[in-house]
Each structure stands twice: as C-alpha cells, then as structure tokens.
Amino acid sequence: MQNLPQFRTYGVFTEDDNPLEEYLSSPIENVDILAYWKAKSKDQQWIPLVKMARDYLVIQATSVPSEQMFSVAKFTINPTRNRLNPDKVRASLCLKTWFAAGLIEEDFMKDNDLNNE
Known part of the structure; x- marks a missing residue:
C-alpha cells in the first residue's frame, strides 16, 4: 500500500x-x-x-450579430491563414468575443500560454 x-x-x-x-x-x-x-x-x-456560462453567453441571439461574426471571421480566415483547423477558428472567434465583452482579461493569452499552440 x-x-x-x-x-x-x-x-x-x-x-x-x-x-x-x-x-x-x-x-x-x-x-x-x-x-x-x-x-x-x-x-x-x-x-x-x-466556463459553461461563457460557452452559452457567446451564442448570438439574432441574425444581425451573426452577420457581424462573419465580418469578424474574414479577418481571422484570410488568404494567408486559410488552412486553420475549424476548432482553432472557433476558439479564436470565441476569444475575440469574450475580450470585447470583458469576460476575460488582456493577460489571458499570456497567462494560459495560448500563443504557443
């Protein structure tokens, strides 16, 4: 034992x-x-x-914000970054939304070492 x-x-x-x-x-x-x-x-x-609340709060309630999300996505998926994994794209868009909403701090990327993934 x-x-x-x-x-x-x-x-x-x-x-x-x-x-x-x-x-x-x-x-x-x-x-x-x-x-x-x-x-x-x-x-x-x-x-x-x-974490569960963040996942649900990021969901857009109407079609207008989803159109805005497509506009934001065009800066994430561009001609030089067109081979991103769908999970990485989804994570990137969630992070951008959370930053804009003030749900996560600016140091989140550094603190969680997300820049090296």
Whole structure:
C-alpha cells in the first residue's frame, strides 16, 4: 500500500457547498449577467459553471450579430491563414468575443500560454 501514488480528488462537493445547487436555488435578480459571472470566476469552486456560462453567453441571439461574426471571421480566415483547423477558428472567434465583452482579461493569452499552440 505504501507504493501506491497519492491521488487528489477534484469536484467533490457536499450538498451545502455545491455551486450548481446554490445557483439554481438562489432568487432571481435583475443583474448584469457579465459582471455576475466575472465575479464568480474568482471563486475556484465556480469555475466549471463559469466556463459553461461563457460557452452559452457567446451564442448570438439574432441574425444581425451573426452577420457581424462573419465580418469578424474574414479577418481571422484570410488568404494567408486559410488552412486553420475549424476548432482553432472557433476558439479564436470565441476569444475575440469574450475580450470585447470583458469576460476575460488582456493577460489571458499570456497567462494560459495560448500563443504557443
């Protein structure tokens, strides 16, 4: 038994400190949704929900913003960058949208070493 590696457990919550249960049971309030999730991103316990919120908040609600997204995309996919992997294009457009919305800080690329991928 002494030769077994030590394992850390992640994501184990009791009923009292489960962020999903806390979110679902909280009263509905009129708040700035971007500020709400930005504040929650500072608490490690909320990170999975914050990531999920970012994925859903980036979805455009009407056709006009999606047309704007195509305009933005033409600067990402240009004659010299026409072989980008679809996942890289999607990630790049998400990052641009998140920067514009203030969901991520300017240092995000450096802090997460995304420039080397």
